[in-house]
Amino acid sequence: MRAAAKASSVAKVGHLLHRRLSSHKPPPPSLSKTLTHSSSSSSSGAASLRRFSSDGISDLRDGVLLLTEKTSSIHTDGEREKLRATVSALADELLTVPDHQEIAGVLDSCSADALFRRSPNGFASIELLSHLKSRPLLALEVFNWRRKQLDAEFPMVSEEYAKAIALAGRAKNVDLAADLFSEAGAVGLLETSLYNALMTAYMYNGLTKKAISIFEDLKGDHRCTPTIVTYNILLSIYGRSMLVDHMEAVLRTIDESKLSRNLTTYNTVIAAYVTAWMWDQMESTFHAMEEGPINPDVNTLLLMLRGYAHSCNLEKMERTYELVKEQVNDRQVPLIRAMICAYCKSSHPERVQKIGALMKFMPEDEYRPWLNVLLIRVYAQEGLVEAMERFISEAFCRNTMVTTSGVMRSIISSYFQCNAVDRLAGFVKQAEYAGWRICRSLYHCKMVMYGKQNRLKEMHEVLDEMENCRYFPTKKTFVIMYKAYSTIGRKLEAQTVIGMMWKLGLGYPGDALPS
Template identity: 25%
Template structure:
């Protein structure tokens, strides 16, 4: 049974009758159609009253927040292949309540276990204390959306109403976010606007600042300046006031798309609204200017940050190192690293990876290797992403044999290559036209059980195309046994 079918089987069973209620307040600040043959409707013996009134009295919890989190951590550790989820929940059935399940949804969602979220939900419905609650549905819809299960999110929305719940603003916010995680962004944005207009016409579902923040960020990322301006105008005419998240979200969307002027326009609008920048504002400006290699502005923002009440963070320095590196400004990147160390910051693995990548782009292979070897000698756990950066240094500097040697000894230094490692080397060996190394890599992939998909080979063929363009040669060797022919043959099969 596939995950979708299994999830349907979990949700299509009859809902139990709630014997008693527990009120659980859900934060409204969470940002985030079924198949044509719809699941059978739930048949209820009696109507369930949904706890959705925002003014309802909140029952005093018998346990404090720390005890709730401790129990959820315990449950998360207990849930393994040897002890299935339902067995664990049944073991703690006397103490687990709605607030625990709510946090469990978050933890399972973080680890991509959306199907288990549905199992927890189904288990909740069997308990005497369960009552349908907008907050629970809102969180489940959010989790399903983030994991790309938009149809399940829609189905949950439909079933929520069948249980007697009336949608509120937080539920619609989760539903909008769920649609925005779908692949068809144009259709998703149209759907989001449709829900937005429906919310404006429903008294208990009026858009709040979270609604505007979700939509503004989404349209900024889609480069739709007109719609962003329209939403800002709508916001200005409403009773809702923009906050720091409003401006940060839009500036980040523009910044990531290299739309510097539009980003600066929003920054000016932020100042006119007397909203003070926070650390996120400074960091996204530094990153956006750095990516566009507008280093004068980047450095000015950094100076402003140092004179503000905020303090730089590791991402601040990592971004500057990486962007200086991409511009081959080795001295400036090294100077940032020295300043960071002098200010008492401890480098993270991202810092080391940024430096290794920078040295590779600047052709300083020995410096990159010195840093990498230093990490190995320090006995700190090394992530596979760090190995990949070092392998890439060799590859972009025309040293495929050295890359092969490092790959061969990776396990001896307690680094286990993953699919991204094989993809990196496959593209590099194909681009470098090194058939012997490519054959060796394919054998190792087969030995390790790494099965490449279509995207794997399409990326490799993309590497071939870029290699030909850069070389300017129309006579690149493409014999029957060349890496290029191998990649094409494997794509066809």
């Protein structure tokens, strides 16, 4: 009776699993048939499945059968490595299957059932699910196929359910994850690893309260005990939510128990402190790690590098970067951006060279508007007009808007220092059209520069531009005009400006200097 009840429970949740997978994105009718039928239906279907030729499947099936000739379980390291190689080959075949393509035919043709039956404790099934985690929906289809082979000689193991629950979380299907958890409990396979998997599924989908609720359920289950993995997940949940006090309480619980902190524990805590911008605690955790039995790994150093970059601690940032330069330059684009940002905010004497070296590792498709604006300001502050204009041009092309007056003033100063009034005038027109932050200083700077070059007509035209943008003359505006006329000895025009100032109640320009 008990076996019948288990079978009934498995069948019920199996139906739920099939329904949820099917409802996620229903496959087209032509793809719901077997591979044999699909291969003869159209030339396009045959092209998409060219890797599943009869020769390829036969080779893989022969490899599986060689491994499964023995009647005993696989025990030696050599046999395990052969099994891993066969599972890897099967995973490669499955990964070429288009989304929603029927995979049962591939698994049947490759003798996957025989492979799974001969591997110890679900080893092959678990390995295969791990290989397929980049395609969680595909992996769940494989898991569902595996469950259909269920019989007394071929029982499921808890780790298979744990993998499937985690995959459902990656597929953002937390309801399916919960159903699989319930099914495992119904057939007597509930272990701590399944609680951990469901907590992780909820955590990655932002369901913090549900994840914590599962932890409370675990503590109340007399059959299971929280492990260091459980507490690491809990640390991550609180760290992601910046609930530092709760995270530190979990750390104290770990230290008071018989459990020991591991590498994941330290990395999770450091990541939380980086997220909360608690630099002192970040460093103290790292030093405690160095002094203890757990050595930092590459991930630890990458976390510290991020923290030093965000805190603009350039000395330690550069020292850490030298230790992980190869890994950062290869694929850690967010870290490269963080380091560039740190240099942009600093007064480092070689910041332009440092930024240029890092920019070589930035892919073109990793454009970020905020970083573009920072680079405009840096090159403007350094007086590198051509480089500044390259980033300005890119901002215009990508519809990036500058909304801060500080950046605009840096651009103005850069043009003023090299006396490039025509380039400034062109920039002002583009900035007006693009909706950038326009300030009175832009026009005043143009007037000053036109005045210095005795281009008085163009200086007066700036007044019309200001009026069009609803910037009316101020005392500084008249002082600029007064200085321009006085410098070239045009006293009549200079006196006229003074008269206008008196008429408007702006006082005498002798006490004011243009800027």
